[in-house]
Amino acid sequence: MEQDNTQPTTLEQSSTAPTDQAGQSTQDIAESADQIVAVSTDILQKAEGFVTTLLRPWNAYQLGIALGLFIAAYLLTRIIGPKIHTWMRSREGWPKWRMRLLVLLHQRLRAIFFIGLVWTTVWIMREVTWPSRSYLLTVIANLATAWLIVSLATRLIKSPFLQKLVSYGAWIWVTLRILNLTGDAEALLDSAAVEIGSTRVSLWLILQAIVLLGALFFAARFVSSTTAARIQSNEEISPSMRVLVVKFTQVLLYGAAFFIGLKAVGFDLTGLAVLSGAIGVGLGFGLQKVVSNLVSGVIILLDKSIKPGDVISLGETFGWINSLGARYVSVVTRNGKEYLIPNEDLITGQVVNWSHSNDFVRLDIFFGTAYHDDPHKVRAIAVAAAKDVARVLSIKAPVCHIVGFGDSSVDYILRFWIDDPTGGLTNIRGAVYLALWDAFQENGISIPFPQREVKVLDSPTARALETD
Known part of the structure; x- marks a missing residue:
């Protein structure tokens, strides 16, 4: 009877376990939503306070001053810009990197003038009035300076998509940093999270991983390209070994960048062991040719x-x-x-x-001459003609041999060597054939064509034809 009493209790516990897990998941989602709402409300209150401060008289004056300085920078660009462009066109002997830098600065001339004017204004206002009267102008000057630096630095990135992505990301981070909103932004991104096993994945963690992995991959690409250039310029290493070292270095650097980046942001790498096993099985069955x-x-x-x-x-x-x-x-x-x-x-x-152990390649060509031509003379003329061709080697002298007596000609083989197979094989054969033709024409050597002799046998049909 006691066993009968305990069995329903066990069944009841097992049936309520999924319900408890579902309730816990619902509670976690609700807590995350409440945290997001709280952080968003705090950020909106700060934004509202910032907008309210802009309505104060001195802040409105500072905005007006900033607008006037921007117009002055625009006018200076229209007046001085063409003169600088004309001066740049006269610098023809300058290095290319210097001209590119001048072009880059000339394209951002308005921003440079504005930054110079606003920082000069801030310095003057700090000397003649209270620092609070130039606070907004200081923020504007810092933002403009940071944006200019980011714009110049991202020009080093060759990929247009990656360049825009890094530019916008850096501008947003710098703006939040200058406005002292990094803590609130981090809290907002961190509040949007999900639990995957024992790992908590949030937008802040994903953003950190993207930035860190991007920086590490950029560094790995720079190091691998520099290393590849040095390895390819080393003549003491064989070409195939250079390719192997370069490929191995690239795999090592990119793999290290990937795992270091994930480990640095706190991602649990133990799950990759199962993933790598699944990938191995997939490679074994579905990617046999690729592997x-x-x-x-x-x-x-x-x-x-x-x-x-x-x-x-x-x-x-x-x-x-x-x-x-x-x-x-x-x-x-x-x-x-x-x-x-x-x-x-x-x-x-x-x-x-053709060039595995060395670049020497032997080529054979066949030709035939008439039976009335002296074979000894033909061989000497053929060897001399082949030696006169530019690509034929003299250190491995050409040779000519009789290989048979054909129906209409005496058949020969002419063998010669070259050391530049990359220059082509058909063209050198053609050049030797042409040299043989010219030499045979000069020395009266004839190249026969097939001849056939037809003999009519004695038969009734032949006699009838002769009678007619």
Whole structure:
């Protein structure tokens, strides 16, 4: 009987657990909403007080003074700006970076004049009257100066989207900082939060993560580009090893920036272990080709089988390697086409590397002469003609051999070497053929064409034709 009495109690506890969790979640949402309302009300009260102070006589005077200074800055820009522009056009011998800086400052000439005038006015008013009489002008001067600095600094960012994003974000932060509203803004953003397991994610945390990750990625990109330039200029390192070191450095820097940024804002990284396991399973089943190409690219860089600048043949594709990528190899042909060949094809397929260990390439051409021409003379003339071609090497002298007696000609093979396969193979063959043609014409060597002799046998049909 005691067991019967305890069983309903256990069932009752298990059935009420979800209800308690739902009630707790509803209570957390209500508390977050109340906190947002309280912070927003406080900010609105401060904004209302700030607007009220603007209606005071001295504050209205300061706004009028600021408006007058802005008009004066506009007039100065219209008067002095063209003269400065004419002076800039006469500085033709100046370095490019200096001219770009002058152009950048000339585009913001009105803001520079306004900042100079407003700070001069603030200094004069502090000397002749109370500091409170120039408080609003000081705020305006600080805002204008900060906005100008942000505008000049963000010009270093090449991406237009990222440049605007950083500009607006920096302007908002500077404005809140000058107006002493950073604490209220932080409280408002932090009040909008949700609980994900044991982690509390708020708008303030997301904003911190975006800013910090952006700064770290910018630093990682700057360091990786600088390191890549130094590595690529080091002639002691092989080209394939340079690419491998650059790729490894980029992965290391960007990975470190990502994990350091998340850790710095307080994000729990233990959940990434499960995520990485799920990604690994997905890669194993759905991205086999991609992973295969990535691994093949690493193998190519490690075994140094091909490198940028090598001349290769893969199937009907003949060209030189332009760059090695993580997924593909860029091969540029003689007709200007660029083929993106997957790394896996270079590992599993048969590739002819014309310049793997050295740049020496032997080429063969075939020709034939008439039977009445002296073969010894033909061989000497062919070798001498090949030596006169510019790209044919003299240190590996051309050779000519008889390879057979054909139906209409004596067949020869002429072999010669070059050391610049990137210059093309078809064109050098054509040049040697043309040299042979000129040499044979000068020395009376004939190149025969196929000849056929037709003999009519004795038959009734032949005799009938002869009778007719």
